[in-house]
Amino acid sequence: MQVRVRAFARLREAIGGDLTLEVPEGATMSRLLAAVGETSDQAGEALFEESGELRGYVILMHNGRRVRRAATGTLALADGDEVALFPPVAGG
Amino acid sequence: MISVTRDDFDVNAVIGRVKQPDMGALVTFLGVVRDDGIEVMDLEAYEEVAVKEMETIRDEAFEKFPIEAVDIIHRIGRLRVGENILLIVVGAGHRKEAFDACEYILERIKQSVPIWKKEIGKDGERWVPGESHGGDA
Numbered sequence: 001m002q003v004r005v006r007a008f009a010r011l012r013e014a015i016g017g018d019l020t021l022e023v024p025e026g027a028t029m030s031r032l033l034a035a036v037g038e039t040s041d042q043a044g045e046a047l048f049e050e051s052g053e054l055r056g057y058v059i060l061m062h063n064g065r066r067v068r069r070a071a072t073g074t075l076a077l078a079d080g081d082e083v084a085l086f087p088p089v090a091g092g
Numbered sequence: 093m094i095s096v097t098r099d100d101f102d103v104n105a106v107i108g109r110v111k112q113p114d115m116g117a118l119v120t121f122l123g124v125v126r127d128d129g130i131e132v133m134d135l136e137a138y139e140e141v142a143v144k145e146m147e148t149i150r151d152e153a154f155e156k157f158p159i160e161a162v163d164i165i166h167r168i169g170r171l172r173v174g175e176n177i178l179l180i181v182v183g184a185g186h187r188k189e190a191f192d193a194c195e196y197i198l199e200r201i202k203q204s205v206p207i208w209k210k211e212i213g214k215d216g217e218r219w220v221p222g223e224s225h226g227g228d229a
Binding site for chain 1: 166
């Protein structure tokens with residue numbers, strides 16, 4: 001199935017722009033994040049600590065709604081979903 | 093009206109649109125690009141979510157304060173020093189609630205609306221650090 005990944009600010013620069021990734025049916029958010037990290041060294045470094053843990057500043061959204069870090073391992077994605085990755089906001 | 097746009101706005105025109113006969117106060121916040129030794133600023137948004145979040149913030153303000161109207165315009169794209177970034181206009185019967193609601197809306201925008209700023213100067217560029225993680229970590 002295909003999932004659209006949108007990235008913003010410094011994460012957009014590291015990942016290189018929006019992506020459409022092919023992931024296995026029923027893949028979780030964690031599985032998708034790993035796939036994004038595998039697209040390039042820069043993307044991997046921007047998203048993950050050396051320990052493999054998601055970096056503290058990464059904010060996640062699934063179809064426009066915030067996703068709690070604790071839920072990434074269980075949140076199953078569906079074909080056509082949109083996942084967004086971004087650092088803390090700085091508007092206003 | 094709530095919008096995220098690349099276009100500049102006419103502050104007086106927005107105030108005129110918001111103003112109604114039952115309002116005794118219109119409080120306006122105008123955020124502009126400050127000269128911190130930068131040349132330009134690039135603003136980027138997760139547009140659909142930013143608009144929805146600002147609509148949620150407007151609805152919160154209506155619940156918390158006895159106000160009559162709210163307009164919010166946030167610009168994105170490349171802006172020079174002195175250019176308009178953000179306009180909030182709150183109309184109310186009286187000044188106190190208009191000031192309080194305007195401040196509330198501004199602080200909430202800084203906290204949770206997905207918009208980012210990159211400052212570009214002669215010596216390079218930097219992303220303005222976010223003031224908030226927006227809750228959940």
